[in-house]
Amino acid sequence: MKVIPITPRGYCPGVVNAINSVNKALSDPGYPRPLYLLGMIVHNQFVVDHFKANGVIVLEQPNKTRLQMLDSIHQGTVIITAHGVGDVVIEKILDKGLTYIDATCKDVYKTHNLIKNYLASGYQILYIGKAFHPETEGILSIDKNIVLIENERDARLMEKTVKPIFVTNQTTFSICEIEPIIKVIKQRHPYAIIAEEICNSTRIRQEAVINQNKNVDLCIVVGDIHSNNTNNLVKLSRQYTHVKTVRVSSALDLNLELLNGVKTVSVTSGASTPTEITAEVIRVLENF
Numbered sequence: 001m002k003v004i005p006i007t008p009r010g011y012c013p014g015v016v017n018a019i020n021s022v023n024k025a026l027s028d029p030g031y032p033r034p035l036y037l038l039g040m041i042v043h044n045q046f047v048v049d050h051f052k053a054n055g056v057i058v059l060e061q062p063n064k065t066r067l068q069m070l071d072s073i074h075q076g077t078v079i080i081t082a083h084g085v086g087d088v089v090i091e092k093i094l095d096k097g098l099t100y101i102d103a104t105c106k107d108v109y110k111t112h113n114l115i116k117n118y119l120a121s122g123y124q125i126l127y128i129g130k131a132f133h134p135e136t137e138g139i140l141s142i143d144k145n146i147v148l149i150e151n152e153r154d155a156r157l158m159e160k161t162v163k164p165i166f167v168t169n170q171t172t173f174s175i176c177e178i179e180p181i182i183k184v185i186k187q188r189h190p191y192a193i194i195a196e197e198i199c200n201s202t203r204i205r206q207e208a209v210i211n212q213n214k215n216v217d218l219c220i221v222v223g224d225i226h227s228n229n230t231n232n233l234v235k236l237s238r239q240y241t242h243v244k245t246v247r248v249s250s251a252l253d254l255n256l257e258l259l260n261g262v263k264t265v266s267v268t269s270g271a272s273t274p275t276e277i278t279a280e281v282i283r284v285l286e287n288f
Contacts (some may be wrong), residue, residue, distance in 0.1 A: 001259065003285045006212045006268035012201030014105030015042045015272045018082035021103035022051055025077060032099050034076040038066050038089075039134050041081050041103065042272035043227035045249070065137060067092060077101060083134035084108040086141030107171045107199040108135060112142065114195055118166035119143055126158070126192070128181055129170035133228055136170055151177075155184040165192035171199040172271075174232040175206050176240060201271055202229050206236050209268055213241040217262040220254075220285070221247045222278045223270030230270030251280045259288050 011019075018041050025031045037058045040048050048058055056079075059069045066089050070078070077099040080089075084104040093100045115125055125146045129136040140146055149155050167185055169178060175198055185192055213219055219237045223230025230247060237245040243266075248254055259265070265285055269278040 002264045004266040006208050006266050009269045010275050012271040014082050018042055018103040021101050025101055026054055031077045036073055036078050038078055039081045044224045044272040080104055084138040086138050088141055111168055111197045123166040124161045124163040126167045152180050152184050155181050165189050167192050167194040168197045172202050172229040173198055209233050209237050210240050213237055213243050213266050216243055216264045216266045218265045219243045219245040220267050222281050223273045227270040227272055250277050251284045
């Protein structure tokens with residue numbers, strides 16, 4: 001069986017920065033203990049479990065916002081995840097007298113700043129993203145009047161406004177899902193300013209799947225179920241290359257029965273998937 005590792009894959013710069021930020025805190029006794037992660041530092045359970053094993057406390061409560069999760073912290077250092085938070089979270093951290101480390105991805109920060117600038121100029125903000133995703137949570141906390149658009153239906157049903165409109169998006173959104181949404185927005189609001197902010201790392205990984213996933217019988221995407229960019233790679237592969245595609249968290253998830261009759265298999269991974277996890281999947285496939 002031929003195995004085709006799709007490139008690029010694996011850690012993006014934002015994930016590397018976030019992981020390095022936690023490692024720096026662990027190695028520096030100058031940061032007050034305990035160390036808290038305000039959510040999953042990146043969306044990969046193996047990475048999170050590694051930091052838990054080294055004494056980091058991970059706050060991940062599905063029914064609570066980052067702001068609410070801070071209620072349980074009274075001392076120590078809070079590490080902001082790569083997905084970013086709103087200013088209200090930073091203000092609460094400082095009000096509680098806590099130390100914090102900001103591991104927000106620079107691309108997420110860029111989107112925050114764009115939105116703040118257009119809000120200050122009186123624009124209505126439309127944000128294309130996934131509800132309940134931490135990056136979306138951080139954006140929506142900037143201003144209560146930001147409108148979340150998840151799909152074409154939301155774009156069609158949005159109420160008219162006399163304000164000028166600025167549109168941007170979650171940095172890990174699908175390059176193919178965003179196109180029809182923007183098309184609807186342009187039809188309804190032809191003068192809207194649109195800043196498509198899918199980060200370069202997400203874009204090139206998605207394009208790689210579309211361009212390299214050819215003449216294969218099966219595609220395997222290695223990544224966490226919580227990872228939006230991983231799930232988008234699966235959807236893109238299925239929809240645009242029409243290749244049977246499965247997501248696995250690690251080699252332990254591989255269903256070897258799926259490999260019967262498979263002559264060529266491609267492998268890629270989400271931007272928060274450790275290289276060694278993907279490498280193990282490739283080794284198992286090569287030895288099948």
